[in-house]
Amino acid sequence: MTSPTTRWPLLARMDVRRERLIIPVTVVLFAAINLSTAAMIQNLAGDPAQQQSLRTVAGTNAAFRFLLGSVPGDDSLAALASWRAGLFMIAALGVCAAMAVVRLTRKEEEEGRTELVLAGSVGPVAPAVAAVSVVVGFVLVVSAAMAASLLTVDGADPVSLLAVFAQYASTGLAAAGLALVAAEVFPSAHSANLAASGVVLAGYVLRGVADTVPAAAWLRWTNPVGWAEAIEPFDGNSFWPALASVAAFVAGLALAPVVRRRRDLGAGLLAARPGPATGPHLRSPLALAWRQSRSTAAAWIGGVAVYGVTVGVITDQVDQFAGTNKAITDFLESSGAAGTLKQVFLSTMTGFLAVAAVGAGVSLLTKWRSEEVSGRLEVLLATPVSRRRYFWTQAGVIGVTVVIVMAAAPASVLLGAGLSGAGWGSTAEVAFPMAAASVPAAAATMSLAVLLYGARGRLAVVGWPILIASWLLGPFGGMLGLPQWVRDVSPFTHVPQIPLQSVQALPLVIPALAAAAFVVAAAALWERRDLGQ
Structure with a gap:
């Protein structure tokens, strides 16, 4: 009897081949941005006055707190480099992970390839499992690259670098779980992309509000980007907020197959709005x-x-x-x-x-x-x-x-x-x-x-x-x-x-x-x- 996940390793290899250009370029781009940011911060090593100026101005400026979060209390350059690139790039990784999941699942359905694949000896959820495995690998590689790029910066320590890795990895996993459900619920790949990416970006905005408005600090705990910020690399190194993102990922893995059994192939749980019987404006x-x-x-x-x-x-x-x-x-x-x-x-x-x-x-x-x-x-x-x-x-x-x-x-x-x-x-x-x-x-x-x-x-x-x-x-x-x-x-x-x-x-x-x-x-x-x- 065919298992629900039969042949998923074969499909995962197909997905890797399909993403052989996009994923490597994205990994290199993320690493290049973090390396350049680390190099810029490293230039401050010989001038403590410049370091203090950066911390003072960024810590008191609401616009920078909204964009980048609160300046870390740790006085090392590695902490400053992690803060300077952190939350924006963390949210960007979440968006990339969400779009990759939708591209490898719902987009494949729309183009008719999933139907052909499922006609063979393939389990009904094998395409989704293969897509998630590839995206998880992508998220882990990017997260490792973002942490490794800080190795040569003054003040980097193994526990704090592991916390940086946890920030990126947990947010990417949560976004992948959200996208997996969105791909099953929404009527098209486009709407699923907008929904999953919108949740991640909305989390970035809510986290920004929490950092600039003291009365709204609770908003930080409503989304994966806020949970990533709460890990506080180089300060608290609190890994437990990452568990919330991992739980969101696991919940997505559990919920997506349930929704999948309740919808037709190529159609979302939410029905697409029917268009007009004629196209008077499409002449x-x-x-x-x-x-x-x-x-x-x-x-x-x-x-x-x-x-x-x-x-x-x-x-x-x-x-x-x-x-x-x-x-x-x-x-x-x-x-x-x-x-x-x-x-x-x-x-x-x-x-x-x-x-x-x-x-x-x-x-x-x-x-x-x-x-x-x-x-x-x-x-x-x-x-x-x-x-x-x-x-x-x-x-x-x-x-x-x-x-x-x-x-x-x-x-x-x-x-x-x-x-x-x-x-x-x-x-x-x-x-x-x-x-x-x-x-x-x-x-x-x-x-x-x-x-x-x-x-x-x-x-x-x-x-x-x-x-x-x-x-x-x-x-x-x-x-x-x-x-x-x-x-x-x-x-x-x-x-x-x-x-x-x-x-x-x-x-x-x-x-x-x-x-x-x-x-x-x-x-x-x-x-x-x-x-x-």
């Missing part, structure tokens, strides 16, 4: 493309806007926070731009958000790919819609979405800065020109991803590594201390920091021409290749 490829893209676009616009408002609110305290801190000042001025610290901060942060806007385009590109492999695109092209028209419609929607997200970045930064008293005019004259100058670089990066997809459909996912590389080599390259010839590979390296640097035509014209050439070549290749290839 063109453009209308259809926008309907398919609007929820993803809204999510990216909202995420960038929230982060932009946070950047704007912090702007007024930049001089206070970083003015006496040489490590942070050196990072902000690594581009060589001449201007006040506030101007350099606004320009740098707006550049970060401009790179993030490309993520919205890559998300839409992968959705385009899913339409192709699901067979829906083939049905659409059987109508009087040519492949050329469909390509340019989709490419146009992706381009417009990237531009809209890029426009949301300076607008939200301006809103946050204006409301916090940092100045409306002085913020606008930095944020908006910087975002506008980043458009050609974003277009070149996005067009390269489209070109790869046009050549071979399976390369659509390579857009994510391209985005990450552009970010690490571009805005983040100065902090990593990379050679200039390496940084020059990213088009974002050449974006002038307007109005801090003089504007030259070549850094704007060359990426724009490259983007045009890439997208034209992509159109020609996409028209000639077979669908699904």
Whole structure:
């Protein structure tokens, strides 16, 4: 008799192969961020006055307590490095784990592969078990990398590093458990992703409120991110809060099979809302493309806007926070731009958000790919819609979405800065020109991803590594201390920091021409290749 988990090791190997690109890149990205943060903090080793300044300002600034939590009482650099990268990256790992679970379970159902797998000698819950085993491995590897990256920092001790590992691992496991249930309950992979990721991000926000409003301190105990903070590496090293996240993970493992037996394959426990009998508003490829893209676009616009408002609110305290801190000042001025610290901060942060806007385009590109492999695109092209028209419609929607997200970045930064008293005019004259100058670089990066997809459909996912590389080599390259010839590979390296640097035509014209050439070549290749290839 077939066991419910029969053949799950085989399916796990398939999942590892499917994730062979995304998981390694994500692990390297997390480790690189923590290593660079540790290096920045390590630069403070020779100046106790700078260390004290950082602790004093960050400890009394509500914005930084909201973002990063309370400054640890331990006076070691390792404790400071753990705090500086901690809670935001912990929440990011939770989101990555949740999305990976949904991608390997519900997304596989939507694309029809799970039905084919279950037609063989495979247990009914084997796909879910395989997916969870792969994601758990991913979470443990990232958690180990985040702890190991602090080994060379002054003050690191084994127990505290184990507590850092517990912070990341417990949050990632809790997110995986939540996502496993969400994949069974919600009507689509997209809604399951939003639900599971939303719980993690809401926990990050609630934890921030608990750290800034004393009367709301109890909110810290309502979510996995708050439980991770309560572990307190280098201070209390209290491992018991991690048990709450582990319990959430176990509860998800127990509840998901129960829900699975009560739903049809490909349908969630919550039924999808039926659409209209006719489609009066879907009479063109453009209308259809926008309907398919609007929820993803809204999510990216909202995420960038929230982060932009946070950047704007912090702007007024930049001089206070970083003015006496040489490590942070050196990072902000690594581009060589001449201007006040506030101007350099606004320009740098707006550049970060401009790179993030490309993520919205890559998300839409992968959705385009899913339409192709699901067979829906083939049905659409059987109508009087040519492949050329469909390509340019989709490419146009992706381009417009990237531009809209890029426009949301300076607008939200301006809103946050204006409301916090940092100045409306002085913020606008930095944020908006910087975002506008980043458009050609974003277009070149996005067009390269489209070109790869046009050549071979399976390369659509390579857009994510391209985005990450552009970010690490571009805005983040100065902090990593990379050679200039390496940084020059990213088009974002050449974006002038307007109005801090003089504007030259070549850094704007060359990426724009490259983007045009890439997208034209992509159109020609996409028209000639077979669908699904």
